[in-house]
Amino acid sequence: MNLINIKNLKKEYTTGDVITPVLNDINFKIDKGEFVAIMGPSGSGKSTLMHILSFLERGTDGVYEFKGQDIKDFDDNYLAELRNKEIGFVFQSFNLLPRTTVLDNVKLPLTYSKLKNQEALAKKSLESVGMSHRLNYYTNQISGGEKQRVAIARALVCDPAVIFADEPTGNLDSKSGNTVMFLLQQLNDQGRTIILVTHETDTANHAKRIIRIKDGNILSDEQVKKRTIAEADKDLIK
Amino acid sequence: MNSFSVIKLVIKNLRARKGRTLLTILGITIGVAGVIIIISLGAGAQSLILGQVTKLGSNLIYVNPGKTAESGAPIPGLIITSLVNSDANALRDLNRVPYATAVNASTQGAANVTWGNKSVDTNFLGTDSEYSKTINFTMKLGQFFSAAEDIGGANVVVLGSAISEKLFSDSGVNPLGQVIKVKSALQDKAGGVPLRVIGVIESRGSSFFQNQDDLIFIPLVVGQQQILGIHHLQSIYIKVDDAANMDATIASVNTVLKQQHRIQNDINNDFTVRNLADAADLLSTITDALSLFLVAMAAISLVVGGIGILNIMVATVAERTREIGLRKAVGATKKAIRNQFLLEAVLLTSLGGFIGIIIGVVVSYLISLLMKNLGYDWEFIVSLISIVLSVGVSVFTGIAFGLFPAIKAAKLDPIDALRYE
Incomplete structure (x- = not known):
């Protein structure tokens, strides 16, 4: 059974009388433990595809099976629950809550879950990204690279099946970006499925497989031949 | 969550x-x-x-001069002279107003009171001895004036506690037996009527928006004739023996006063009779x-x-x-x-x-x-x-x-x- 199975997926946006097709007949499967980069220029539909894969919106037509189940059968509340349990998000602009501590930011997804020992889970998650020393810092007191590591900790805290990283290095210097990619590769090595959305080939080459999209169609879907292995900056991760 | x-x-x-x-x-x-x-x-x-x-006393009927609508207030500023001493006396006839246990007639005014070199502006109530049977109060010193003093127009006065305080507390003199001079605040002539203090009333605070302690009490005729120079009354209080007889008494008071004033029709009434509880x-x-x-x-x-x-x-x-x-x-x-x-x-x-x-x-x-x-x-x-x-x-x-x-x-x-x- 595939983790994700997309069959003939279509997405159109309707504004008044105008119908804008965004995705045309998309087909692919992703298995557990893969590291897939979805690549394409802006306007290609890669973000829309990520939104559909992560249950933030639904396709217009076609089938999306997650863990063998067609998500058409799920209502919005169940999709919210699925996002909480199965999906972790890492955004380009971090999306951390202002005026809130690092620890509380990581605890945010837990407030919508039934998991026990939330404090311990959040601390463990922060430890895995090397941020234990900043638990009670406010998010405006830490650097961009640290913010993205907190965001990764937040994505991990509910132990999701898939992590979606949408241009995770876009707002970072190369050193911090490298650390983020190192962390994502490390998570993948531990068996976590990662789906990376990017328009940069250098970033995409950190994945094991690249799906290229243009104008709503898949251009290519192939394994990465010369994979880039990120090395963490020793100063950043202690 | x-x-x-x-x-x-x-x-x-x-x-x-x-x-x-x-x-x-x-x-x-x-x-x-x-x-x-x-x-x-x-x-x-x-x-x-x-x-x-409840402080004034229960089962009280209140008569004032002038006609007022059932629910309205008396017209302010107007002096109405329709209520006189003979009206009060007629109401005292137990054959005509059988349930009345006391009838108290009063007039009042602003007064200036002097004792030695002390001078106080206050209000006086010219009233009769029935006052003590109608209104609830206790004496602090001495006694209220008797029927004889009241009818004879004796030159005596009973002080509210605040007035007694103002006049006598500094010197520590016992107010009883002291002679004070009282004149109407409206008159400018020196002197005033000399009155002998025979009692002081215990403090009882305000009632119907008048401070009852800042008041002096003098026999009705002294107030009417020697201080104000009038013959009419400002109010009559009638104490009724039982709450059940209030309405009957109001009716008989009405009848008596109409006869006194030779009025045929209620519309022409020149007085108003009220149950005090109703007023409250x-x-x-x-x-x-x-x-x-x-x-x-x-x-x-x-x-x-x-x-x-x-x-x-x-x-x-x-x-x-x-x-x-x-x-x-x-x-x-x-x-x-x-x-x-x-x-x-x-x-x-x-x-x-x-x-x-x-x-x-x-x-x-x-x-x-x-x-x-x-x-x-x-x-x-x-x-x-x-x-x-x-x-x-x-x-x-x-x-x-x-x-x-x-x-x-x-x-x-x-x-x-x-x-x-």
């Missing part, structure tokens, strides 16, 4: 914006404080009126109506406060669009988002209500202290109902004005919300 963590979250959000939170709730605070104060003052005023009626009821009705009106004004302030909450919540939702998007992305349902913002609004208004209750209670208490200092028997009453009402209205305002922004927040599309800059 359990309700406890929602409350913790909401409190954190409100604390992060202390200044704005306080400004937002100001309207609710003022409204709730207003309601509490007004209801408390209304209750205080009612207890004061009731207290004054009337005052209570007026305070009730006034309270209701003021509570309505305070309620408007609550609505304005609620609109303030609405305003701020709409702004808050717009300001926190990204946060809402993020929360939805990490698993918040529409319901969770709606509840979070609704609870935030309710906590805001409840906090406002809570502060308002504290301010209202404190201000009501201070007013009661002030009224007591002014000599009124003012009770400090904050009814449980007014507090329950305030809490209820605060919570309701939060729900009513928080619902729209909360639903708006819940409906936000997470993708748009995450993109929102």
Whole structure:
């Protein structure tokens, strides 16, 4: 059974009388433990595809099976629950809550879950990204690279099946970006499925497989031949 | 998401914006404080009126000169001379007014009182010995004037405790037997009528908005003839033996006075007969109506406060669009988002209500202290109902004005919300 199975997926946006097709007949499967980069220029539909894969919106037509189940059968509340349990998000602009501590930011997804020992889970998650020393810092007191590591900790805290990283290095210097990619590769090595959305080939080459999209169609879907292995900056991760 | 963590979250959000939170709730605070104060003052005023009626004495019928409508007040400023001493004497005829146990006729005026080099401006009540049978009071020193002193027009005077205090406390002289001079405040001539102090009445505070301690009592004829130079009365009090006989007595008083004044038709009556308890009821009705009106004004302030909450919540939702998007992305349902913002609004208004209750209670208490200092028997009453009402209205305002922004927040599309800059 595939983790994700997309069959003939279509997405159109309707504004008044105008119908804008965004995705045309998309087909692919992703298995557990893969590291897939979805690549394409802006306007290609890669973000829309990520939104559909992560249950933030639904396709217009076609089938999306997650863990063998067609998500058409799920209502919005169940999709919210699925996002909480199965999906972790890492955004380009971090999306951390202002005026809130690092620890509380990581605890945010837990407030919508039934998991026990939330404090311990959040601390463990922060430890895995090397941020234990900043638990009670406010998010405006830490650097961009640290913010993205907190965001990764937040994505991990509910132990999701898939992590979606949408241009995770876009707002970072190369050193911090490298650390983020190192962390994502490390998570993948531990068996976590990662789906990376990017328009940069250098970033995409950190994945094991690249799906290229243009104008709503898949251009290519192939394994990465010369994979880039990120090395963490020793100063950043202690 | 359990309700406890929602409350913790909401409190954190409100604390992060202390200044704005306080400004937002100001309207609710003022409204709730207003309601509490007004209801408390209304209750205080009612207890004061009731207290004054029972203090004067029960089963009293009150006659004053001039015709008034059943529910209206006497016309102010007009001097009506239709009630005279012979009317009071006619009412004393037990064959004609069988249930009367005492009939007390009075006139009153402003007076200037001097003793030695001390001079005090006060009011005097020219009254007869029946006063002590009609109105409740106790003597501090000496006694009230007797029927003989009253009928004979003896030059004697009984002092209210405050007047006795003002004239005699400095020198420590026993007021009994001292001669004071009394003249009408309207007359400018020196001297005045010399009157011998035969009694001092124990302090009894105010009654019907007149301080009963700041008053002197002189025989009726002395007041009428020697001080005011008049022959009419200003009031007659009739004490009735039993509450059940009040209506019958009012009827017989009417009949007697009509015969005295040779009046055929009630329409031509030149006097008014009232049950004092009814008069108190009337005052209570007026305070009730006034309270209701003021509570309505305070309620408007609550609505304005609620609109303030609405305003701020709409702004808050717009300001926190990204946060809402993020929360939805990490698993918040529409319901969770709606509840979070609704609870935030309710906590805001409840906090406002809570502060308002504290301010209202404190201000009501201070007013009661002030009224007591002014000599009124003012009770400090904050009814449980007014507090329950305030809490209820605060919570309701939060729900009513928080619902729209909360639903708006819940409906936000997470993708748009995450993109929102």
